[in-house]
Amino acid sequence: MDVPLISNQDIYMNIALIKEYHEDMPRRQAQRLAVEYLERVDLGHIAYKRNPALNPEERFCGMLLRAAMVKDAMILIDQPFKIIPHLKDIRFITTALKKIDDLYLSCHIYDYKWMEEKYGEL
Amino acid sequence: MMSFWENLGRRVIQMITAFADTIIFAGKVFIRIFRRKTYSSAMREVLLNQIYFTSVQILPVFLMVSIIFGSLLIGIVFQLLKEFGLTGFFGHVLMGLIVTELSPLLTVLLITLRSAAAINTEMAVMKVNREIKTLEMFRIDVIDYLLVPRVINGIISIVLLSSLCSIVLLVSGALFSWLIFGMSIDVYTNILLNATNFSDILIALFKCAIYGFFITLIPIRFGLRASQELTSIPIVVSQGMVNVFAAILIIEVLSLLTKLL
Numbered sequence: 604m605d606v607p608l609i610s611n612q613d614i615y616m617n618i619a620l621i622k623e624y625h626e627d628m629p630r631r632q633a634q635r636l637a638v639e640y641l642e643r644v645d646l647g648h649i650a651y652k653r654n655p656a657l658n659p660e661e662r663f664c665g666m667l668l669r670a671a672m673v674k675d676a677m678i679l680i681d682q683p684f685k686i687i688p689h690l691k692d693i694r695f696i697t698t699a700l701k702k703i704d705d706l707y708l709s710c711h712i713y714d715y716k717w718m719e720e721k722y723g724e725l
Numbered sequence: 726m727m728s729f730w731e732n733l734g735r736r737v738i739q740m741i742t743a744f745a746d747t748i749i750f751a752g753k754v755f756i757r758i759f760r761r762k763t764y765s766s767a768m769r770e771v772l773l774n775q776i777y778f779t780s781v782q783i784l785p786v787f788l789m790v791s792i793i794f795g796s797l798l799i800g801i802v803f804q805l806l807k808e809f810g811l812t813g814f815f816g817h818v819l820m821g822l823i824v825t826e827l828s829p830l831l832t833v834l835l836i837t838l839r840s841a842a843a844i845n846t847e848m849a850v851m852k853v854n855r856e857i858k859t860l861e862m863f864r865i866d867v868i869d870y871l872l873v874p875r876v877i878n879g880i881i882s883i884v885l886l887s888s889l890c891s892i893v894l895l896v897s898g899a900l901f902s903w904l905i906f907g908m909s910i911d912v913y914t915n916i917l918l919n920a921t922n923f924s925d926i927l928i929a930l931f932k933c934a935i936y937g938f939f940i941t942l943i944p945i946r947f948g949l950r951a952s953q954e955l956t957s958i959p960i961v962v963s964q965g966m967v968n969v970f971a972a973i974l975i976i977e978v979l980s981l982l983t984k985l986l
Contacts, residue, residue: 623767
């Protein structure tokens with residue numbers, strides 16, 4: 604299911620929103636945390652950009668981090684190659700997931716059988 | 726002939742239902758304003774941003790319009806009072822008409838044109854882009870996060886900006902009373918204080934709060950009625966704005982009735 608980033612907020616605000624709303628985390632603390640997580644996936648430079656200004660990889664990472672902000676997060680990625688169409692294999696996604704593996708409990712990727720070869724040994 | 730009455734009846738029922746829905750929805754939002762849980766860190770951030778967009782960003786334009794429009798109006802009214810020999814009513818006209826009636830109306834019209842239209846479009850775009858659905862999927866209450874801060878902002882902004890507009894009008898009143906009647910500032914202040922009716926000011930402030938509540942609530946409500954199609958945005962925005970202007974008229978009439986009773 605499509606869960607777009609909120610377009611009238613910067614990416615760091617999209618990510619911080621979950622902590623601010625559900626845990627009542629102070630704004631500065633939540634936003635600092637969001638920028639820190641973006642830097643972890645080497646995307647600190649997109650913190651102050653908005654959704655339309657992002658490329659598919661950056662957008663995917665923004666959505667991934669936002670999903671990981673939920674307490675005891677269980678991430679579900681539906682057809683990742685539909686989100687980032689030009690990816691040749693799953694490595695970009697697994698690398699991003701590895702970098703933030705302490706932020707979520709489990710991650711499930713769903714895709715069609717005919718996309719199997721893009722996943723390699725995963 | 727029958728179809729005419731049927732159509733008329735259907736329209737009236739639709740109008741009454743829509744009005745009742747709006748009042749019920751307003752009640753729901755009003756209750757949330759007083760709930761402690763509503764004020765999360767995220768909501769407070771939205772509230773601050775909204776106050777900045779509505780009350781602070783508009784200040785230069787608002788002050789300019791208040792000064793130009795207010796001075797023009799006061800100049801004309803004072804000149805007419807002098808011509809018709811109604812100088813005795815000067816204080817009552819200034820306080821009763823210009824400060825408590827025209828100042829809230831001018832403020833609400835400006836804020837409606839600028840912010841209510843923006844809020845209506847923003848909500849409609851969020852609905853079309855499925856961003857509202859996204860918030861719901863993250864268990865973020867749309868009323869708490871999107872609606873309440875905008876409505877509170879509406880109330881605060883209209884009350885404050887209307888007060889500011891009144892101050893601008895009173896200052897230009899002082900200038901024009903000196904130019905037209907040759908009145909000193911002491912005499913001007915004295916006349917104003919004698920003409921001031923505390924209950925009128927309270928009614929004016931209460932009316933501003935009601936204005937603020939509805940000119941933000943109605944655009945949000947209509948914005949959220951957008952479908953998943955882009956073409957629904959102009960439709961809900963125009964419907965929302967028409968309804969906001971209808972609400973302004975209704976509130977104005979009700980406040981006049983309150984004064985008469």
